[in-house]
Amino acid sequence: MNKICDLHIHSKYSGGASKNIDINKIAFNCNVKGIQLVGTGDCLHPLWLIELKNNLIEYSSGIFCTLKIPNVNFVLQTEIEAIWKNTSKIKNVHFIILFPNFEKLDESIKFLSNFGNLAKEGRPKIYRSAESLIFGLKSIDEDIEIIPAHIFTPYFGIFGDKPHFNTLKEALGYGMNQINCIETGLSADPLMVRSISELNKVSIISNSDSHSTNYHRLGREATKINFNKLNYNNLVDSLKRNKIIKTYECKPSQGKYYYDGHRPERHCDNKDYYCSPKLNINVCPYCKRKLTRGVLARVQDLSDQINPFKLNFQYIVPMLYLISIVLGGSEYDRGNLSIYQNLVENNDNEYDIWEGRSNFDNIPENLIKAIHKIRDGKFWFIPGHDAVYGKLQFEN
Numbered sequence: 001m002n003k004i005c006d007l008h009i010h011s012k013y014s015g016g017a018s019k020n021i022d023i024n025k026i027a028f029n030c031n032v033k034g035i036q037l038v039g040t041g042d043c044l045h046p047l048w049l050i051e052l053k054n055n056l057i058e059y060s061s062g063i064f065c066t067l068k069i070p071n072v073n074f075v076l077q078t079e080i081e082a083i084w085k086n087t088s089k090i091k092n093v094h095f096i097i098l099f100p101n102f103e104k105l106d107e108s109i110k111f112l113s114n115f116g117n118l119a120k121e122g123r124p125k126i127y128r129s130a131e132s133l134i135f136g137l138k139s140i141d142e143d144i145e146i147i148p149a150h151i152f153t154p155y156f157g158i159f160g161d162k163p164h165f166n167t168l169k170e171a172l173g174y175g176m177n178q179i180n181c182i183e184t185g186l187s188a189d190p191l192m193v194r195s196i197s198e199l200n201k202v203s204i205i206s207n208s209d210s211h212s213t214n215y216h217r218l219g220r221e222a223t224k225i226n227f228n229k230l231n232y233n234n235l236v237d238s239l240k241r242n243k244i245i246k247t248y249e250c251k252p253s254q255g256k257y258y259y260d261g262h263r264p265e266r267h268c269d270n271k272d273y274y275c276s277p278k279l280n281i282n283v284c285p286y287c288k289r290k291l292t293r294g295v296l297a298r299v300q301d302l303s304d305q306i307n308p309f310k311l312n313f314q315y316i317v318p319m320l321y322l323i324s325i326v327l328g329g330s331e332y333d334r335g336n337l338s339i340y341q342n343l344v345e346n347n348d349n350e351y352d353i354w355e356g357r358s359n360f361d362n363i364p365e366n367l368i369k370a371i372h373k374i375r376d377g378k379f380w381f382i383p384g385h386d387a388v389y390g391k392l393q394f395e396n
Helices: 023-033 046-055 102-112 130-140 168-178 232-240 295-302 319-327 334-347 350-354 365-375
Strands: 002-006 037-039 057-060 063-065 073-086 089-099 145-148 181-183 203-205 222-226 244-249 260-262 273-275 313-315 379-382 391-394
Touching: 023 037, 023 046, 023 350, 046 102, 073 102, 073 130, 089 102, 089 130, 089 232, 102 130, 130 145, 130 168, 145 181, 145 232, 203 232, 203 244, 222 232, 319 334, 319 365, 319 391, 334 350, 350 365
Parallel strands: 002 037, 037 073, 181 203, 244 313
Antiparallel strands: 002 222, 057 063, 063 073, 073 089, 089 145, 222 244, 260 273, 379 391
């Protein structure tokens, strides 16, 4: 069986997250999107953990659901920020962690509490080297899965410009042998990952990293995974054995760290600046400070092969975002939400539309044309940079 999965989200206890998130809203909106297996987000946080234990029932070994929406499954998941000194410099790197059950999660909480305050925020800061954390968690249970998150993003990606590791071995030591997969992040895609030979042996997954339950955030990227049977051990096995059917990707230029640049808020006259890394411009021409170096620059630094793999992935855009671009207004306008709901109800869920379902009764003609253009790849983005998302453009 194949399941569309979003294995990296956040709860209301993470910085910048909506305070209206609850586990039933996640399940309900995943059902609308077509996400069948989703991470719980922030399962180390004590208050969120109480909500998880009170509302989740075990569907199968290590896989959970809610009573209200039983067809959407959950896996215990968090993201942490590992902080340690490497060659006299402080490194900050994000990792996704999956847990096989509440018992092993509780043991992991005791272990991680020695190195950080788990109650301070949903994505806790853990003051320990990545290598030490990997082996510490693996000593609790071999099936705890540790995944480098959004690996190229500038501030917290393992290969990003600020941590600036050039190899997994440099970052993780012998812990690199415990890494089965990596996450692309919104500003990268599998083509970029597979340009680096060291990553040939790891699986590639894509997730939303959503900080809300809004339809244009939750499930904006996802991974279709093959399971023999839906349980936690088979999930880990699928990641280890690269049973990835496909990933659903934003075009990297849509992501907010694709190009090098400075966002308008950095300048008193509100000027925006971005450029291709091929131009080799390191200093902003407006403020004379160092540019935020984007994902594409780091991929070009590290690339050492022409992609040797046949890759299966699909570029999409969040449907509600597309509606707001085509019809005007925002993703929060009632009229746009009404059209989104009609469109989804006509086709069972959003991902079914991207897979080709086309019941477009009572849908505006210009929106139908835009959907076909996305499906056909006839779109591009003015590149995102320095925390500014890219701007959607259509080919004529």
